[in-house]
Structure formats: structure tokens, C-alpha cells
Amino acid sequence: MTSDSERWRTIKAIFGEVAALPSAERPARLAALTMGDPALHAEVAALLAADGAVGRRFEQLPPGLLANLPRPTTRGSDSSTD
Amino acid sequence: MEPTQSDVTRLLGLLSQGDPDALDRLMPLVYDELHRLAASYLRRERSDHTLGATALVHEAFLRLVDQRQVDWEGRSHFFGIAAQAMRRVLVDHARRRSAAKRSRNMQVTLDTGADVATDGGADEVLAVDEALERLAHLDPRQARLVELRYFAGFSIAEAAEALGISPATAKRDWALARAWLHRELGPG
Numbered sequence: 253m254t255s256d257s258e259r260w261r262t263i264k265a266i267f268g269e270v271a272a273l274p275s276a277e278r279p280a281r282l283a284a285l286t287m288g289d290p291a292l293h294a295e296v297a298a299l300l301a302a303d304g305a306v307g308r309r310f311e312q313l314p315p316g317l318l319a320n321l322p323r324p325t326t327r328g329s330d331s332s333t334d
Numbered sequence: 335m336e337p338t339q340s341d342v343t344r345l346l347g348l349l350s351q352g353d354p355d356a357l358d359r360l361m362p363l364v365y366d367e368l369h370r371l372a373a374s375y376l377r378r379e380r381s382d383h384t385l386g387a388t389a390l391v392h393e394a395f396l397r398l399v400d401q402r403q404v405d406w407e408g409r410s411h412f413f414g415i416a417a418q419a420m421r422r423v424l425v426d427h428a429r430r431r432s433a434a435k436r437s438r439n440m441q442v443t444l445d446t447g448a449d450v451a452t453d454g455g456a457d458e459v460l461a462v463d464e465a466l467e468r469l470a471h472l473d474p475r476q477a478r479l480v481e482l483r484y485f486a487g488f489s490i491a492e493a494a495e496a497l498g499i500s501p502a503t504a505k506r507d508w509a510l511a512r513a514w515l516h517r518e519l520g521p522g
Binding site for chain 2: 315
């Protein structure tokens with residue numbers, strides 16, 4: 253296991269713990285879990301922010317990626333389903 | 335030559351027994367079948383229908399695997415391989431499409447001086463593919479989860495089953511992977 257993947261495991265554990273908290277409690281918990289490692293704090297904080305911003309992106313393939321191929325000028329219908 | 339159900343079923347059995355060659359032999363069979371199914375979908379359904387990757391993967395399973403002869407492990411292996419193959423099919427498509435778009439853009443720019451919006455769909459697929467290479471170094475299982483969710487359209491529950499992990503773990507891993515992708519790719 254590389255040091256990168258070890259660090260990723262740490263990030264994963266902290267992200268999971270902090271993301272499960274109500275948002276008001278997150279900053280203090282994140283600070284406590286990353287004390288003495290500002291880079292780790294910044295990394296997890298950025299991922300938590302991305303988690304809040306990602307919306308439904310990546311939940312499905314871009315609509316019409318394959319379906320549009322034969323007729324590139326029309327858009328595929330966005331029939332999003334869960 | 336078209337693979338028969340017994341080829342794929344037998345190879346899945348060998349894979350479960352730990353035969354390292356089985357995976358290399360399965361991948362092209364599954365890729366070809368998915369590619370063929372995708373092409374026939376395109377011919378049948380024309381351009382006004384979003385292609386369902388999940389439907390293709392399940393159809394490939396029904397066509398290639400003798401259900402009476404595979405256990406849950408064989409199923410899991412198949413879906414993992416199919417997600418990987420689906421990723422390749424889609425990335426190959428996206429590459430061709432992106433190249434076609436570039437040459438059209440160049441033509442339009444020359445003709446009118448206007449730029450044509452880039453093809454977000456193809457670009458996103460290619461960017462996710464590249465990012466997943468990096469994620470696979472950090473956490474191979476998490477990268478496979480994204481493959482199942484994004485490229486094969488599996489639900490959290492289906493992906494968890496295919497990976498042999500709990501739905502709760504899959505959900506946590508997916509939340510982080512998605513946030514990470516969002517940051518890696520920048521605003522969509």
C-alpha cells in the first residue's frame with residue numbers, strides 16, 4: 253500500500269465521520285480530527301464543500317451521449333430516473 | 335465468432351476458482367457483446383432516446399450467462415467485468431465523437447468565425463475516465479464502485495451487491511468519490 257493510499261484512507265474516514273454530522277457541528281469536528289495537519293484539513297474541507305455542491309452530477313451518464321451519435325445535431329431527451 | 339453462453343459461463347466458473355487467465359479471456363467477449371448491443375440499440379431507437387447502460391449490461395448478462403449455472407459470485411464477477419467493458423465502450427464512443435466535434439468546430443470557426451459549444455457529454459465521460467485511473471491508485475474498490483454507478487448505471491444496492499460490500503459502505507464511498515470527481519473535474 254502506498255503512502256498516497258494510506259492518506260486517502262485517512263481522508264475517507266474523516267470525511268465519512270464529518271459528513272454524517274449536522275452542518276453546524278462540522279467545522280469543530282473537522283478541526284479536531286485534523287489538528288496539526290493543515291493540508292489534511294484543507295483537503296477534507298474542500299471535499300466536504302464539493303459534496304455540498306455536486307448535486308446530482310455523476311448519478312447518470314450525460315443524456316444522449318450514445319443516442320445522439322447518429323444525428324449529432326439533436327439533443328437526447330433527459331429522462332432522468334432514480 | 336460469437337461467444338456462446340457456455341463459454342462465458344465456464345470462464346466465470348474458472349475465474350471463481352482463481353484462474354488468472356479467465357479475466358483476460360472474458361473481457362473481450364463481454365466488450366464485444368455490449369458493443370454489438372449498443373450499436374443495435376442505436377439503429378432501433380434513433381436519436382430521441384437516451385440509451386440505458388444498465389439495460390445493456392443486464393441484457394448482456396441474459397444473453398451471455400447461463401443463469402442456472404452461476405452463483406452470486408459469478409454474477410458479481412460478471413457485473414464487475416461488464417461495468418469495465420461498458421466504460422471502454424463509452425470511452426471509445428466519446429473519443430470518436432470528441433474528435434468528430436473538433437473537426438466540425440474547426441470548419442464552423444473557419445466558415446463563420448463563431449465557436450460551437452463543446453460537447454459536454456463526451457468531454458465529461460473522458461474526464462471521468464481519466465480521473466478514475468487516478469482514483470484506482472488510491473482505492474481500487476472505490477474506483478470500481480464509480481465504474482458500476484456511473485458507467486453501468488447501477489443503483490447503490492446493486493453496486494454494493496456486485497462488490498460484496500454493505501449498502502451503507504457503498505453509499506459512503508460513493509459520496510466521497512462523487513465529491514472528489516466534482517473537485518477534480520471542476521464545475522460542470
